[in-house]
Amino acid sequence: MSPASSRLLEVENLTVRFGSADPVRHLSFSVDRGETVAVVGESGSGKSLSALALMRLLPRNAEVPNGRITFEGTDLLKLSDRDIRKVRGREIAMIFQEPMTSLNPVATIGNQIAEVLRLHEKLSRKEARARAIELLNLVKIPDAEKRVDDFPHQLSGGQRQRVMIAIAVACKPKLLIADEPTTALDATIQAQILELLDELRRKLSMGLLLITHDLGVVSRWSDRVVVMYHGDKLEELPTSELFSADRHPYTRGLAQASIRLEDGVHHTSRSLSEIRVVKDLDGQNDYQIRQPVPRDLPPVANDDEPILQVDGLSVTYRTRNRENRALDKATLTLAKGETLGIVGESGSGKSTLSKAIMRLVNAESGSIRFQGQDITGLSPNQLQPVRRDLQMIFQDPFGSLNPRKSIRDILEAPLIVHGVHDAAERRQRIAETFEHVRLPLSAAERYPHEFSGGQRQRIGIARALILRPSLVICDEPVSALDVSIQAQILNLLVDLKRDLGLSYLFISHDLAVVQYISDRVIVMKDSRIIEESDHKTIWRQPKTDYTRALIAAAAGGETRSRALAS
Amino acid sequence: MTTETAVTHAATPIQARASATQAEKPDTSQWHNIKAPDARTTRTASVSVPAGRRELAAFLRNPNALFGLVFLSLMVLVALVAPIVFPGDPLGMVGKPFLWPGQDAAFPLGTDSMGRNVLAGLFHGARISLFVGLTATALGLGVGITVGSLAGYFGGWVDDVLVRIIEIFQTLPNFVLLVVLVAIAQPSATTVSVAIAIVSWPMVARLTRAEFRAIREKDYVVAARSLGFRHPRIIFREILPNALPPLIVTASVMVATAILMESALSFMGLGDPNVVSWGSMIGNGRELIRTAWYLTFLPGLAIVFTVLALNLIGDGLNDALNPRFSEERS
Incomplete structure (x- = not known):
């Protein structure tokens, strides 16, 4: 070549x-x-x-x-x-x-860059510092002369990665x-x-x-x-x-x-392809691609009373000497059978919103109406029947399951708490839920560490479904998963929505995933909801610059290959 | 929401189990949705030992821990058989004073200045040492875990108040507090145990609190809250089992410390005067250390080995429990 x-x-x-x-x-x-x-x-x-x-x-x-x-x-x-x-x-x-x-938290970034230079190029302290500033400029850290003495915790994630790059390219590898x-x-x-x-x-x-x-x-x-x-x-x-x-x-x-965002795939138009790898007779891997046939979803009932109505919801986290407004006057509605996608970058308040709706953090002001009932001020006892209908799926399939409990225990505990005292009925409910998430019953006696990421996420979904909820909040449910597993889980979520008549509040930083699964989309930035639109309009006619920037960053992935191809 | 599915699945438990065994048979086809097994499946398949057994195996493979366990079991046995092998009061004068070990077959480890049987004293002393060690640890763990878990789980003002209380106890020198407590109360094995528990619970509380604060933030605890679990269930069923490994290790060291504290109290004559303990035997023999050194040496040896055994067990537990723990945390 x-x-x-x-x-x-x-x-x-x-x-x-x-x-x-x-x-x-x-x-x-x-x-x-x-x-x-x-x-x-x-x-x-x-x-x-x-x-x-x-x-x-x-x-x-x-x-x-x-x-x-x-x-x-x-x-x-x-x-x-x-x-x-x-x-x-x-x-x-x-x-x-x-x-x-990957940066040492107790050394300044300047010293960490200088250390590499002094090790490989025998520079003096002063020369190394000058080169460090040069490198920080090279990786486009603003105010390099001042920031050279900062510690890693004073930098944002992106800036830290820039410093890592500066260290890597310090000796012109x-x-x-x-x-x-x-x-x-x-x-x-x-x-x-x-x-x-x-x-x-x-x-x-x-x-x-x-x-x-x-x-x-x-x-x-x-x-x-x-x-x-x-x-x-x-x-x-x-x-x-x-x-x-x-x-x-x-x-x-x-x-x-x-x-990919610009493909404009939506769960109503087609389901995602799943890769299947099977060993054939010679022990070789055989790769098959399967695209499940998309099935019709019942239309979103717009005339009904919305299942969830959030009005002016604010949350403030207080520590001893600091106040942090994590959610600022969020207002949204969710119809029965609808999937509402929430997009935003880290720190935009989307997780706080989900926790506030779940009543895991207390709202400072505003109201949450769920199935016609105001749940904002309910006591834990009054919340108990509400929780049955309102469930959550978590991001990290490795952290959301208690490592010391078998899968059966994990699924049985919610049933016991919610008054299913008949052991036979509990067994049957577990079997039913396993079927929904397509896990074999033999999984029940095993422990979380025996499962792969995708399987664990299925168990997490099973835990959310075992109480037969009507609204499921999915907090980045596929972000920690591989592409092929992600496709399976998204297909599963769509199937479950249809079979069980669920509504979803779907939170993700991944625009393409949100585009695929959502009927309506909300964009969050700096603790506020800044834009709301249906799933077609928001990608074609974004109203705010921020949304446009998000779309550009996510869709940018394709531009170069297109340019090369043409 | 799923009346339809509920009806189709309304099978008796027997039918459900039958379908379960059926489901297990063609394993590959049952997992038809798992297309690309990722690395974690293959990696964890080899360690699919039910939780707990791996730690036990690791513990028993450790020769030091095994020695500790055997020696401690021996001591427990000694304590249990003491009233059978040496009936009667070990403080009773049964022979000539100052018989050296081996001098008289009736008293294999000799007699002390008052003609009391040293071996009988050691046997009965084991009862007191182990009783105090275990009781004090159990009490200390009970209080410490309760306070620590409440502080760590609830945080906020509960945490503030409880941590202040812990700090009050921690600022006082342990042994001085212990001496004062025993001096106020009537000395007996029970009061000594309680006093030792009072000085040792703050350490447990601190450790428990730290563990709870870390585990409280885990997603599975948030999940439990979102499922409507009540606080006691979350504390005892979700968090505590995951916080246990370091506490188990601490417990074994606490037993050793309690035995040492009891011995120190008895040595100073602050123990129960009506029972024999290893510490009081050393205290009594202390003035005769030049002429009859075996009177201090033998009970001292018993203390050293018992405490060593407990520490070895603690180390063994630490090694056995920690690798898994760190793996789960990473």
């Missing part, structure tokens, strides 16, 4: 072994100078382990039984520990997913590995960070290895894509062909399962 001299990194036949398992098998790919190569895969695909293997940063109990990693002519696997340390940070640098934890660099960030920040990475790649003519699960990011920012599944490289292709038809079935499945 390109002349041999421009080859920066060549990985051949790399295998990573933990005991008897090989989480990465016979991986080969290459990165040229100034090129962006994306490694795409879902959790467990081995993409992050491969990146760590390049830096020789694998955990102690891992080994590399075969393979070669040639970086500018030297095999990194053969270098001594001393020599590899000279490569790390200077020749190859890495940035990580979590900007909140030839290769930058970015492991999910924007996954923990808001959409608008995400776009800025990726733009910065791309700009630095050009300025410093680095190779960029982008590791991500997000096909939108891949399609916009990379030249070539390596697709991995369960430790195997399935295929390697130019980014422009990512969404073309004749790809590997898994790639196609991923592309179809991930929802």
